Amino acid sequence: MSEISDLPIEVTEAPAGEPVLQPSDLVGDVTFGSNAVPEGESRAQRLHRIRHSTAHLMAEAVVSLFPTAKVATGPSIEHGFYYDFDLPRTLTPEDLEEIERRMKKVAKRGMPFQKATMPIAQARELFEKAGQSYKVEVIDTIQEKQNPTEVTLYRQGAFVDLCAGPHVSSTSRLKHTKLTKVAGAYWRGDSNRPMLQRIYGTAWETQEDLDAYLQFLEEAKKRNHKRLGEELDLFHFHKESPGAAFWTPRGFTVVQSLQKYWRELGDRRGYQEIWNPLLYKKDLYVRSGHYEHYKDDMFIIHQEDTEYCLKPMNCPDTFLYYTSKRRSFRELPLRIAEGGILHRNELAGALNGLFRVRQFMQDDAHIFITEAQVQSEIAEVLDIVKEVYSLFGLSYEFTLSTRPEKFMGEPAVWDQAEADLRAALDGGGTVYAVDEGGGAFYGPKIDIKVNDCLGRKWQCATVQLDFQQPINFDMGYTASDNSRQRPIVIHRAVFGTFERFMGVLLEHTAGVLPTWMSPVQAVVVPISDKSTDYAFEVLAKLKAAGLRAEVDDRNEKMNLKIREAELRKTPYMIVVGEREAELGTCSVRTYKDGPRGAFEVSAIVAEIADKVKTREFDVKITPLRSFDNEDEAPVETESEY
């Protein structure tokens, strides 16, 4: 029956489970016609066609290896495809190799993809008879949602699948592919439904593209922030506190440089910082609604008869500050920052380096405003976002999320708020997407995502309007007419969390931090211990300028010291020998530009101090190529609004 069933099967155990017919056994009287491929497709469309077809090719190989396999769904995704299977046993790495071998064989043989159309009822019967219960469920969903009279099937070789297409003309187009990983995936993404086995693969038009992509994955691995954190001695993780970063002296220096900037920025932009407790009786969160909606994500401590919570966010306790006294309209906008330590009990399997942690610190702030101040204050916050991300050469995108189906408050207030958000975005000339119905139940929001070196998007900044908490906390202010009014709250974070932002920044720069953030901004390297005294003289001048510098006076050769400073990505390496000591100069080498020759000590101290003061982004960014849009330039390093 199977085109490839004559291949040697290297399965040692007999697959268990109910025997399942394959649709290919049942379509004898169905006529499959040719599968026309249109002219003038974009590259993205061609890749989609190839990847989706490769998913079918893989399913054919899996079914030939496991005759009792049930197939679920197999779409194309960015850079490749996956297909979900219900299999009699778990897959091993050897299985993947065997599946890939079989795929290659069929690709080489060049089996045509053919298309057939049939009434949906007939298709349902066919897949039912074949025992392909997942496909039957898919058909039922199609019936429910679209209610078409007919559906299409595609066939290549021994494999027939319910599919809307499109596909390539022949499996001979599917030669540049590699299976990358196997993972569990819930059927229909529902954690209450069976877990299937998902095989991921990547597929390309040419071998060159495939090779380039695999190389990209290698490069991305090198830029992984966990690896960089280890290499640059910035942070560690320990099982004694899973999901929480342990910052080293070097790493903490970097974080503090960020926080120092954050505080200066807040000061300049009219924010006041408060500092509140970490631990609260549960009453606070009952009042804010978190206890009801967010309890599973909170760390809860029982102390004698009282239940305490480690705070998962700053809002409720900031509101306690707001309501601690009578407020006047003259105080608004009242901008209150709090970078409290937060704990969220994230699922163990969701933890991911600095990107997803259980303990973190946000550059959080809550702004209390009148309805009339929405637009101007949002514009002000967006301006801060632009300032901050531009400082790091990060590209980003805005999304406006509007009123969801379930919402609190008056539709008219929502409409006005959304119009204000749009006006603020439009006013800044900002390009943004709209996620209709994607807002929080308490108010619309603007999400800001940054792009990392892997092309992944990370949500760091968020700006949210909140009409609900002012009610929960009975916030008010006295208006000019002496009436009592309700303020609106803006929740905003720009870095998001310092942890995640550090992770994104490290991957973005491949670990090369700008001078102003570097744990050691300059290392003075004496050529021999004859020059050590002079090296310390130079060091004193660097320190006097407020710079983070040290002398490498170990009994080692200069070459080794240079090498280690380079590996640590130290921005400035200042070499001094007897010659420099005599002339009062120093020999400068930078991480960015290499050896630069002799300088007056005072000149180079001034240069470094200036870069630190202006927070110059003196980092050469080598963006990793974007693979799916050849027409597009590589990811821009300059911010684009």
Place this chain on the structure above:
RNA sequence: GCCUACGUAGCUCAGUAGGUAGAGCACUUCCUUGGUAAGGAAGAGGUCACCGGUUCAAAUCCGGUCGUAGGCUCCA
């Protein structure tokens, strides 16, 4: 939380017909005083994640726990 894989020296890793552990880097000491990415020698360092089981014998086989990675789910 679910699926799969993994857990050997501070780090990166080797160690399969079960016979009480190795390399490189880092670290310590000594020699070396060297002009822009690794000078040389010696030494020290591990209850093989933890707990239990099988066995004369377990890093190795089995079970459990914890942690990590990649997915899934979640992400006010």
